[in-house]
Amino acid sequence: MEAKRRLLNEIKALHQLVDDIDYYGILMVDRDCAPHEIGDAYRRESRRLHPDRMSSLENAAATKQANVIYRLVNEAYRVLKDPEQRGQYDILLTDGVIRMTDDARSGANDQKRANDPSNAAKHPKAEKYWAMALSDWEQKSYRACVMNIQFALNFEPGNEVFKEWLTKAKAARDEAESKREKNPYKLRIM
Amino acid sequence: MGISVGIDLGTSNSVVATVWDGQAVVLADAEGRSVHPSVVAFGYGNSVVVGAPARQQLAYAPDNTIFSAKRLIGRRFGSEEVDRIRRSVSWGVAEGPRGDARVRVQGKVYAVQEISAHVLSHMKTIAEQATGQTVDGAVITVPAYFNDQQRQATRDAADIAGLKCLRIINEPTAAALAYGYGQGHRQHIAVYDLGGGTFDISILRLDDELFEVVSTAGDTFLGGDDFDIVICDHLLAEFKAQTGIDATENRAARAKLLDASERTKRALSKVPAVAVKVPGLARDESGNAVGLSTTLDHNIIQRLAMPLVQRTFSVVDEALAQANLTAHQVDAVLLVGGMTRFPLIRQAVNHYFGKDPLDHLNPDQVVAQGAAIQAWNLTSFTDAPDAVLLDVTPQTLGVRTVGGFVEPVVERNTPIPTSLTKVFHTAQDLQNEVRIQVFQGESRMAADNELLGEFVLSGLRAAPRGEVKVDVTFALDADGIVTVQATDRETGRAVDMTIEASSNLTHEEVEEMRFDEIGF
Numbered sequence: 001m002e003a004k005r006r007l008l009n010e011i012k013a014l015h016q017l018v019d020d021i022d023y024y025g026i027l028m029v030d031r032d033c034a035p036h037e038i039g040d041a042y043r044r045e046s047r048r049l050h051p052d053r054m055s056s057l058e059n060a061a062a063t064k065q066a067n068v069i070y071r072l073v074n075e076a077y078r079v080l081k082d083p084e085q086r087g088q089y090d091i092l093l094t095d096g097v098i099r100m101t102d103d104a105r106s107g108a109n110d111q112k113r114a115n116d117p118s119n120a121a122k123h124p125k126a127e128k129y130w131a132m133a134l135s136d137w138e139q140k141s142y143r144a145c146v147m148n149i150q151f152a153l154n155f156e157p158g159n160e161v162f163k164e165w166l167t168k169a170k171a172a173r174d175e176a177e178s179k180r181e182k183n184p185y186k187l188r189i190m
Numbered sequence: 191m192g193i194s195v196g197i198d199l200g201t202s203n204s205v206v207a208t209v210w211d212g213q214a215v216v217l218a219d220a221e222g223r224s225v226h227p228s229v230v231a232f233g234y235g236n237s238v239v240v241g242a243p244a245r246q247q248l249a250y251a252p253d254n255t256i257f258s259a260k261r262l263i264g265r266r267f268g269s270e271e272v273d274r275i276r277r278s279v280s281w282g283v284a285e286g287p288r289g290d291a292r293v294r295v296q297g298k299v300y301a302v303q304e305i306s307a308h309v310l311s312h313m314k315t316i317a318e319q320a321t322g323q324t325v326d327g328a329v330i331t332v333p334a335y336f337n338d339q340q341r342q343a344t345r346d347a348a349d350i351a352g353l354k355c356l357r358i359i360n361e362p363t364a365a366a367l368a369y370g371y372g373q374g375h376r377q378h379i380a381v382y383d384l385g386g387g388t389f390d391i392s393i394l395r396l397d398d399e400l401f402e403v404v405s406t407a408g409d410t411f412l413g414g415d416d417f418d419i420v421i422c423d424h425l426l427a428e429f430k431a432q433t434g435i436d437a438t439e440n441r442a443a444r445a446k447l448l449d450a451s452e453r454t455k456r457a458l459s460k461v462p463a464v465a466v467k468v469p470g471l472a473r474d475e476s477g478n479a480v481g482l483s484t485t486l487d488h489n490i491i492q493r494l495a496m497p498l499v500q501r502t503f504s505v506v507d508e509a510l511a512q513a514n515l516t517a518h519q520v521d522a523v524l525l526v527g528g529m530t531r532f533p534l535i536r537q538a539v540n541h542y543f544g545k546d547p548l549d550h551l552n553p554d555q556v557v558a559q560g561a562a563i564q565a566w567n568l569t570s571f572t573d574a575p576d577a578v579l580l581d582v583t584p585q586t587l588g589v590r591t592v593g594g595f596v597e598p599v600v601e602r603n604t605p606i607p608t609s610l611t612k613v614f615h616t617a618q619d620l621q622n623e624v625r626i627q628v629f630q631g632e633s634r635m636a637a638d639n640e641l642l643g644e645f646v647l648s649g650l651r652a653a654p655r656g657e658v659k660v661d662v663t664f665a666l667d668a669d670g671i672v673t674v675q676a677t678d679r680e681t682g683r684a685v686d687m688t689i690e691a692s693s694n695l696t697h698e699e700v701e702e703m704r705f706d707e708i709g710f
Contacts, residue, residue, distance in 0.1 A: 046580055051667070052579065052668055055569070056570055070668070075609070
């Protein structure tokens with residue numbers, strides 16, 4: 001009975017926070033926790049906060065509050081247990097968005113698109129070389145990649161994404177070539 | 191203060207249990223019976239008999255004796271399912287005022303809820319006589335695949351019987367509670383539930399006192415009754431072969447053969463062959479009464495039943511896929527429902543899961559015991575949780591969109607309580623209102639699903655189509671009550687609706703049907 005009363009107070013307090021608490025907060029886990037800890041936390045908090053635990057008190061208001069809180073527990077688990085959704089949510093969190101609504105999700109997709117280099121080129125000719133550069137990168141042809149980025153930069157000298165990738169591609173090319181020189185079999189082939 | 195009970199309101203049989211001294215015990219009637227036929231017999235005047243005495247009446251007063259009424263609950267008159275039921279029962283089916291299927295007896299029409307209410311009332315009386323206490327509330331079980339309408343109809347039946355319904359829970363879930371209660375299990379279990387009228391499979395994750403339903407699937411038209419029907423059809427064919435008389439349309443003969451089929455099936459779960467003798471089935475041309483005398487053995491039954499058994503495993507496939515498990519990852523298999531006593535079923539289960547099903551529990555009683563545990567859990571004041579049940583939605587909930595399609599908002603097997611929102615856009619230019627029609631079911635087409643309710647959000651800004659956005663939020667509570675809210679994003683105006691009066695009875699009708707205290 002004493003524990004039920006304590007739970008009642010806890011539910012009341014938590015209900016006031018429900019619009020301000022993020023998914024990690026409601027499950028009481030760290031933001032960098034391992035995937036298996038999410039499930040453990042869900043089961044731990046379910047034991048504590050499931051509305052049925054309030055049922056015998058026949059307190060309609062408290063039961064309603066417990067339902068509202070536990071909906072958030074389920075929502076948090078639904079998002080955090082899925083690595084892809086968790087990744088999207090982590091991006092949203094850095095912008096201060098704490099609930100993964102439909103709108104927030106499409107916002108996250110927009111942001112993801114902004115991070116996606118395939119839309120970086122504006123000039124049509126730069127776009128052609130840029131696309132080739134990205135495909136070179138995929139195939140690990142770093143020397144060709146560097147060359148194509150340099151061509152693309154001729155048309156858009158101020159493009160920051162190009163510059164960033166040029167540095168990256170050069171580093172990758174140099175690393176690949178240094179490895180190649182150390183490889184006797186490859187040397188023989190050349 | 192009285193007690194709370196768990197009631198397994200079955201298609202063929204019902205059982206009542208309560209938690210006593212930390213144990214879930216099944217309560218027996220004065221004759222010591224713990225399993226009671228869900229049969230209601232109407233006699234002369236207003237007399238009603240329920241349970242075993244009613245079942246005895248089935249053979250000689252088939253028109254007045256209602257069995258398997260649960261199969262009709264929440265169904266429309268004229269639907270394919272109801273036509274199938276009509277062909278397999280000896281009592282009459284009539285159309286109710288809202289197109290619902292009802293029961294016709296002695297020229298009077300009863301809602302199915304009233305028939306179920308008689309069974310529930312009988313269970314309540316048994317519990318009160320067995321314990322000497324009043325029954326304050328009950329957890330009632332339904333097949334996992336029941337939709338909201340059927341669940342609500344079950345609540346109505348409790349209401350009519352004057353019984354407070356604490357919660358409706360799924361039969362397989364209840365069985366899992368009875369199995370895992372106080373055992374400290376950490377495993378995945380499958381509950382294979384083949385009852386009188388329905389087949390359900392549920393996958394649960396047990397973690398000590400936490401019971402997490404991972405997925406469920408089912409077939410509302412596959413159960414022990416179907417096995418009786420295939421046996422009965424076989425006997426009718428046999429009778430025709432022996433005597434040349436076609437008794438298919440003879441209701442009295444059918445009722446007798448159905449009864450014989452059911453008893454033969456039971457006997458065959460214990461012995462390899464059974465002699466079937468049914469005298470006085472029909473009269474030949476010279477007016478002599480002729481009967482049937484034949485033998486049924488396991489081989490014949492296996493041949494008749496195999497297609498039905500195979501159907502259950504395609505449903506199991508579906509549930510395992512949803513749970514992301516293989517059959518061999520399931521740690522234990524629990525059998526529920528009288529039909530699972532059948533050796534054929536046990537073999538098939540063993541073959542599929544690669545392990546023997548558990549058999550230390552009584553398949554007829556576990557469901558009521560589990561319901562009693564949940565009833566205790568919802569009413570007890572003890573500090574430590576005895577069992578916490580994390581349940582899921584039985585069927586997909588969605589909103590009708592343009593072209594008669596349904597846009598799902600809450601997918602089936604979503605853990606509850608939950609709240610989910612989807613954004614909808616206006617479909618026409620200058621549209622100033624939206625009609626929110628809430629559907630339940632797995633079809634993409636609205637017409638194939640069950641309409642649970644509808645409401646209108648008006649006062650939208652006149653704008654080109656697609657410009658005005660409306661948020662539709664479904665909120666589900668632990669007791670399964672659904673609230674739908676539509677909000678106009680621009681004005682913040684909102685309309686909501688609680689889906690509760692979705693059974694085919696109005697509140698007034700339920701009031702009117704409610705049993706008088708003195709009548710029982």
